[in-house]
Amino acid sequence: MPETSAPATPKPQRPKKGATLDLTIEKFADRGKSLARLNGYVVFVAGAVPGDMVRAKLFKRRRGFGEARLLDVLEPSPLRTEPRCEYFSGCGGCKWQHVDYTAQLDAKRQSVAEALAHTGGFEDIEVRPTMGADDIYYYRNKMEFSFSAQRWLTDWEIASGEDFDRDFALGLHVPGRFDKVLDLKACYLQSEWSARLVNATRDFAQERGWTPWDVHKKVGYLRHLVLRTPEHIDEKMVNLVTNGHDEERIAAYAAFLQAEFPEATTLINTINTGVAQTSYGEAMHTIFGSGVVHDRIGEHTFEIAPNAFFQTNTRQAEKLYAIAAKFAELQPDDLVYDLYCGAGTISLFIAEQVREVVGVELVEEAVQNAKANAAANGVDNCTFVTGDMLKLFTPDFVEAQGKPDVLIVDPPRAGLHPKVVDQIGSLKPERFVYVSCNPQSQARDLSYLKDQYRIEAVQPVDLFPHTHHVENVISLRAR
């Protein structure tokens, strides 16, 4: 007798593209999108909040999921809050400003838990509540504003009926629009000083007829305004990125800054004549001051050059490193590997508690910074090696540097290369701490190490309030 086949699971009904849908938002999904289900069909709605009832229009219709544009909030979620910034609806800087901060932290914890369960296949792992920030505004020590000859008007600017000058903007890019920039008169990400400087720089340049970069015609003088405002040390860097070096203009801007913004301790003029929309350039001139600023993390002071990588939220970075150090249960005789070490901030943070730290980093400039930072702080038990982890992290390397007691890794978003994971599995030091800005790749990497390591503790830390980004620290112990 032929076997009777099990009844097929009914396929979710897909609404038509362009359909207007009434949806109840279930939760935040990966990358901060909001998720609803319509008869089993998953629909993502940007800008909606879990608990909202919304009306939305389906603009993308794939087999497994769709995407809809929010038209109206029919019933607001209790997790909503009034965004502080008037530019919130158009700006990409703080996409979660309309979500209560406690709910943001919960959502980040949830995203880590789901990554571990679904991507990592880990069962019953306790994820601690996300460690929140004390300052949820004005928390960034670096901001990069863009000049543009293509100004984007907000809905309320259009509705005001005012006649706006549309060919000059200084602010942030509109999400998804490489050419359009919102002309920001306020921004709560860095400092009141920075917002004042942005506005004054715009007025100064417009009064003199200086032209902003036109991304289509590839002409214009002004390209970016990059500001660094360290958290613990009273210094400020202004970096004006221009298309060419015009000594007279930059001297005028320097005089203006020194008169109106004497808190600026150094002015850099970066020259970028290329087409790439970047604040890096082919030349850099220090117009006044030392060309660098400094900030402190823990006991150590770091020199920060215009293009150096430095965690943008100093206070939360300190919390992140403190968690990593605690999870590592450092001992005075430990040899620690700090892999993907950047400018050596974690290495220096832990150096006094251990015998020796070996840092590995791909970017030569960052390694130079790490060495200089160690020397300037009188730290002499850190060795920094330049190289690609994939090629460098071999048994020979371990032979040369010594077998570590503790491994700390902090890779970029893509996570670890499978060969690096294999090498960790065979090296298998007792204590292993994985710091990550991407819980998905972190969970994937650790899923390959289940036989070698067990997860002891999981601590998300919020370095970027009002965004979906989360840093996550996982403590592991060898089996």
Ligand SMILES: C[S@@+](CC[C@H](N)C(=O)[O-])C[C@H]1O[C@@H](n2cnc3c(N)ncnc32)[C@H](O)[C@@H]1O
């Ligand atoms: C998330 S950052 C960590 C920086 C540092 N731990 C900190 O907190 O400032 C990741 C670092 O990994 C480096 N990196 C990326 N790919 C690498 C590779 N294949 N080998 C070594 N380092 C790499 C990047 O240059 C970057 O500095």
